[in-house]
Amino acid sequence: MIIYFLKYYDKLLIALLEHLEIVLITIIISLILAMILTVFVQLSKIISTILTGFFSMIYSIPSLALFSLLIPITGLGKDTAIIVLVLYNQYILLRNFIAGLDNVDENIIEAAKGMGMSNMQMLIKVKIPLAKKSLFTGIRLAVVSTIGIATIGALINAGGLGTILFDGLRTMNVNKILWGSILSAGLALFADKILQKIENKSF
């Protein structure tokens, strides 16, 4: 196993970096989109119900099926994988963001409104800092799930650790299967730890 690593470390490293690239792009787009959607959701109850309903429906579609559905529109490759991953993340992020913001003590909200804060000021100064825990829970879940599901992207030529994993499965090469899994799980654990550190340091 170690020998395999020493022999093919360049291939493994490239797959890992590709994987990291997909994950990073996905997370950045997901966060920006989720923030915009969360602000919209704050504006109206109806928008909130429609959006969470829509994304929970998408979330319930198996990833392979969703990939295949998109191929006719966006083709094979990384872009399609990223679109699918961003869609999945919206469910995870929106649910946690909305729950966190809605759970802020209503007396605190009453006081904030009463002193003449606008909805935006209340969101930034009061709700977001107090919902920190839920917000980070959402982000961590999204990152870990993205790292995992991104491996399936290899089936539509998105590259990444999935390539090694599925190569291994096809050729029954245990070393490849093991290294594909170890690197992907290790990446998830590592990312989760880093985010935890950031969470504890922030605010």
Added chain:
Amino acid sequence: MSVAIEFKNVSKKFDKANYNAVDDISFTVNEGELVTILGSSGSGKTTLLRLTNRLIDPDKGEIILFGENIKTVDVIKVRRRIGYVIQQIGLFPHMNIKENISVVCKLMKWEESRIDARVDELLNLVGLDPKEYKYRFPKQLSGGQQQRIGLARALAIDPKIMLLDEPFGAIDSITRLKLQDELLSIHGGLKKTFLFVTHDIEEAFKMGNRVMIMNEGKIIQFDTPENIIKNPKDEFVKTLMNSAKEKTKLWEKYI
């Protein structure tokens, strides 16, 4: 003397309710008065306050503050002109005392030196040493101290009208008496108009220049403590007076 607050036939019914929480209410409060609003739970006291700072809007009627119909004024502007203190206090747990008090000053882009001086001034006013308390967090204060901060925060940008919703409701009786006296002296020194909600009859009669007695969304009697005691308007007010007398009898029995 100018009129600070005027309600003209104001009604408010909440969605799904089949009665008016505030029911065709009219009254005026003069500038500088401290009016206490007395009524049992559910009589519409909180609703009346929240109508005054446009946390909710009435279904019918007009609310006029210093001659201006508040329906025509931006909600944020209305609220910034009014200080609001609630029973649950609602301090921001993630901000220290200085930040809590100066939230709105910051939103209005006051300079740091002005904010700092104002926070010291307010802490002194509510009887807390700035050096000791400025950089503490809410959870490091007792309930009474937290409510003092709630009061200081509401006073921060010097509103002409203060709404206080059972501010001492959750505070032990000794601290409560002290806070009542302090609030009276703050009111005396500031020339502001106070609407002070309570369900405690002694508190209402001790604090108010005039007392507004509410029941089921209506004003039953609105007069000076002396006039109400001498001429209770109906059975409801008489029963209320008697309940207070019962309490004093308990003490007299053993003295």
